[in-house]
Amino acid sequence: MAERTSSSRRAVVRAKAVTVCLALGVPVVPSAAAEPKAASGSVRLDGSSTVAPITMAAAEMFQEQHPKVRVTVGISGTGGGFKKFLESRAELRTDVNDASRPITQAEMDQAAKLGVEFIEVPIGLDGLAVLAHPSNTFCEHLTLAELKKIWEPGSTINNWKDVRVGFPDLPLHLYGPGPDSGTFDYFTEVVVGKPKASRGDYSSSENDNVLIQGIAGDKGSLGYVGFSYYEANAAKLRLVAVDNGDGKPRKPTLDSIRDGSYTPLSRPMFLYVNKASYARPEVQLFLDYLLGNAKTIVEHHRVGYVAFPEELYSIAGKRLREGKVGSVVAKGTGKDILSLYRQN
Amino acid sequence: MTTSEEMFEPRLSSRRRRGRWFGRACALLSMVGVGVLVVLLVRIGLEGGAWLNLRFLTAGPSMLDPTRAGVRSALWGTLWLITVTATVAVPLGIAAAVYLHEYARDTRLTRFIRLNIANLAGVPSIVYGILGLAVFVRWFVFDRSILSGGLTMALLVLPVIIIASREALAAVPPSFRLAAYALGATRWQTIWAHVLPAALPGIMTGVILAISRAIGEAAPLILLGALTWVTAVPSSLFDPFTVLPIQVYAWSDQPQAEFHHLAAAGIIVLLGILLPMNAVAIGVRAWHQRRKAW
Known part of the structure; x- marks a missing residue:
């Protein structure tokens, strides 16, 4: 009798564990099925250099467990990656495309023409923080237009009083990443309107920690870095809220980045998975590993992005397993990704 | 006056x-x-x-921990690539030079061929990348493999090898050939036993310099699609690959300073391969100069 209770309790625990695993998107059945013979073969990824650190980190961790699976990550940019994802010959296509933007209509048309079915997987968020010196109390927020006025090529604003009427007479010193950085591309694209279009007379470094030190040690400073670098140094800096034109300035927080309200200075990143490739056990294993450990990988200090809520990863994992093709985000722009995925 | x-x-x-x-x-x-x-x-x-240490040569390109990163896959990729390139380009290049210099008559066609080989030697390397992408990757469906990369590199260095070999053949005095013919040797015997051995040091210098150029090139391979983060050492001609210059480029593109140190260490490894090769080329030439009999 006592034995029966304990064994039934164990069964309940096991059932719970399975439910938890399913909820987290951890593959219980597929990996168990694939375990007997060691997985081999190759998984080919290409695409955005912004997303590449996520997939490279995932590949590195994954290969420690599955040394026989060959994972390769190319860096051709989102658009260049889609060209390889949508090669006309099926054998030349990559399995997964890293994308720092949703797939475009033209790319979807091309996929339809070639008969490539793809599954969209939201993988993480890239947020930018606009920062000032902690003693700067007058600048609660900046509008996108003010940021543009400051940063656009040819801008001569070198004093806070020229930024907005009412700001004090204080020299303005700018800090930002150099032109090789994806953060630079992203900021200039969103704020100035054209990628890589920026004034050149600011203190630049490819090392975000140098920028943090610069901003923290300069009374008139203004700069931008990836959100994860701000988070690690929050005490030394003042976070400036950004008004995207709707009159509601927002500060980047894990929540405002996650729910998409901190736009346009945060953007979602995606993986596009070829459905035919996902049928291969090694591709399945890799993606299940990536989704099962998404938070660890995406927020790893070498990667430095913001992870989505676990719920989204489990929905994405389920969509992969069920083979639900097509782009969800393309159906409703402007809405937050989690609710879009809940609906579809 | x-x-x-x-x-x-x-x-x-x-x-x-x-x-x-x-x-x-x-x-x-x-x-x-x-x-x-x-x-x-x-x-x-x-x-x-x-x-730069032994671990650097034997470890893969770690993203998570630069102190554990190395050039193993890039080093092996370079060796595989160069083997393919040399296997294809050296025999082809020498044979073409022998034909053009020893056999071909001076017709409009051979002049046209010579002119075009000289032109090809001046074509920017990135153009060979486009050619390789269209021909080897897409048309022959070799994919973005070592074979595609090696064949593209072979095309890139072929004109250089042909021109160097032709010059080496031209430097062999005509009296060698005449003497051999006078003794009753056939054209084949003359070339094989007298002209080629005499021209060999010059040919080798050209070949070594051409191959070291191929080792240092990144542009055509990036276009071909080899800008790839690969941890595994290739095991066949059809495997994806990366090479040292591409690995260096990828590291130097990373924001963190540690990766720039890795890029510099990668450059040292690359120089460690290239400088001895060039030294051998110079040595061969010097040795040849000393024992030249004519």
């Missing part, structure tokens, strides 16, 4: 002074070249020297 003699002013000292200044200017300019090289080497050595 004629007028012209009156007009002649030797101005010897000013002419000599000018000559001395010109000599100094030339010396200075040549020092600029060497100076840049020294600065480059010292800088690279300072930046990457400490990161």
Whole structure:
């Protein structure tokens, strides 16, 4: 009798564990099925250099467990990656495309023409923080237009009083990443309107920690870095809220980045998975590993992005397993990704 | 005294002074070249020297921990690539040179071929990348593999090998050939036993320089689609690959400073392969100069 209770309790625990695993998107059945013979073969990824650190980190961790699976990550940019994802010959296509933007209509048309079915997987968020010196109390927020006025090529604003009427007479010193950085591309694209279009007379470094030190040690400073670098140094800096034109300035927080309200200075990143490739056990294993450990990988200090809520990863994992093709985000722009995925 | 003699002013000292200044200017300019090289080497050595050790040669390109990262896959990729390139380009190049210099008559067609080979040698390497992408990757469906990369590189260095080999063949005095013919040797025997051995050092110099160019090239391979983060060592011709210059490029593109040190260490490894190869080429030439019998 006592034995029966304990064994039934164990069964309940096991059932719970399975439910938890399913909820987290951890593959219980597929990996168990694939375990007997060691997985081999190759998984080919290409695409955005912004997303590449996520997939490279995932590949590195994954290969420690599955040394026989060959994972390769190319860096051709989102658009260049889609060209390889949508090669006309099926054998030349990559399995997964890293994308720092949703797939475009033209790319979807091309996929339809070639008969490539793809599954969209939201993988993480890239947020930018606009920062000032902690003693700067007058600048609660900046509008996108003010940021543009400051940063656009040819801008001569070198004093806070020229930024907005009412700001004090204080020299303005700018800090930002150099032109090789994806953060630079992203900021200039969103704020100035054209990628890589920026004034050149600011203190630049490819090392975000140098920028943090610069901003923290300069009374008139203004700069931008990836959100994860701000988070690690929050005490030394003042976070400036950004008004995207709707009159509601927002500060980047894990929540405002996650729910998409901190736009346009945060953007979602995606993986596009070829459905035919996902049928291969090694591709399945890799993606299940990536989704099962998404938070660890995406927020790893070498990667430095913001992870989505676990719920989204489990929905994405389920969509992969069920083979639900097509782009969800393309159906409703402007809405937050989690609710879009809940609906579809 | 004629007028012209009156007009002649030797101005010897000013002419000599000018000559001395010109000599100094030339010396200075040549020092600029060497100076840049020294600065480059010292800088690279300072930046990457400490990161260069055995682990660096045997580890994959870790993203999570730069202190564990290495060039194993890139080093093997380079070796595989160069093997394919040399296997294809060397026999083809030498054979083409032998045909053009020893067999072909001077017709409009052979002149056209020669002119085009000289042109091909001047085509920017990135153009070969486009060619390789269209022909080997897409048309032959070799995919973005070592085979595609090696064949593209072979095309890139082929004109260089042909031109160097032709020059080496042209440097063999015609009297060698005439003497062999006079003794009753056939054309084949003449070429195989006399002309080629005499031209071999020159051919080898050209081949080594061409191959070291292929080792250092990244542009055509990036276009081909080899800008790839690969941890595994290739095991067949159809495997994806990366090479040292591409690995260096990828690391130097990372924001964190540690990766720049890795890039510098990668450059040292690359130089460690290239400099001995060039030294061998120079050595072969010097050795050949000394024992040249004509």
